[in-house]
Amino acid sequence: MSLPPLRDVIARYGLAAKKSLGQNFLLDLNLTARIARGAGVGPGSVVYEVGPGPGGLTRALLEAGATVIAVEKDDRCIEALAEVDAAWPGRLTVVPADALKVDEAELLGGTKALVVANLPYNVSTVLLAKWLSQPVWPPFFTSLTLMFQREVADRITAAPGNKEFGRLSVLSQWRSVPRRLFDIPPSAFVPQPKITSTVVHFTVLPEPVAPSELRDLKTVVDAAFNQRRKMLRSSLKGIGVDSEKLIEGAGIDPTRRAEVLSVAQFCALARSLNRLRAGD
Known part of the structure; x- marks a missing residue:
């Protein structure tokens, strides 16, 4: 089953991005495929995705061979994602829920996942803190590949002595190794944000850098x-x-x-x- 262009999907289902949900849809399929590659997604991968929207990144993950569990808060997107599910039968599960309230370990049933997401800007750091503050470590994921505003990526990856080094740097670097993959210009999104985005990959450490509660x-x-x-x-x-x-x-x-x-x-x-x- 061939899928229509993402712009057509957005128009057909009236998926104008909502500012209240921090939505900016990534439509460039070359970039979504690049994110999937950067996350190490391949046949047999289990991926947890947050905020799939019209399914641009979801398509790339499925094309790479993954099984995807996607959490989507926006009811308008559920029907559009059903088309993606039909194109890859049995490999996409869409959960209508708020990712901030989801118990991911329970949802995944003990399966370890790759977390890959174009996160809504307004909850990106809150979700990152949630995932890096899991009470059980190693957590439900083996890596995170996430998109942030470039300024947030600067803080995540800053080294001691850098003016950007702060709370988010310490939390990110205590239990993982964050690495910038590439920037994405505003023109790749609908609507265009005013800022450049950066994809960051976090490799989970089996043990924190040093012991601490x-x-x-x-x-x-x-x-x-x-x-x-x-x-x-x-x-x-x-x-x-x-x-x-x-x-x-x-x-x-x-x-x-x-x-x-x-x-x-x-x-x-x-x-x-x-x-x-x-x-x-």
């Missing part, structure tokens, strides 16, 4: 970057323990600032916090 890591990272221009001995004062003891317990110079610490050093701070809270 997620709650403690988030606490020290949030406090440190809330006042990133201040020295640690000042920025970490408000987290309920003696900041001098906290920093000393991590073996870090208290005059350093958040943006120059490595992920492993933030983990050392988190472990020190855990010990102080436990009364050690």
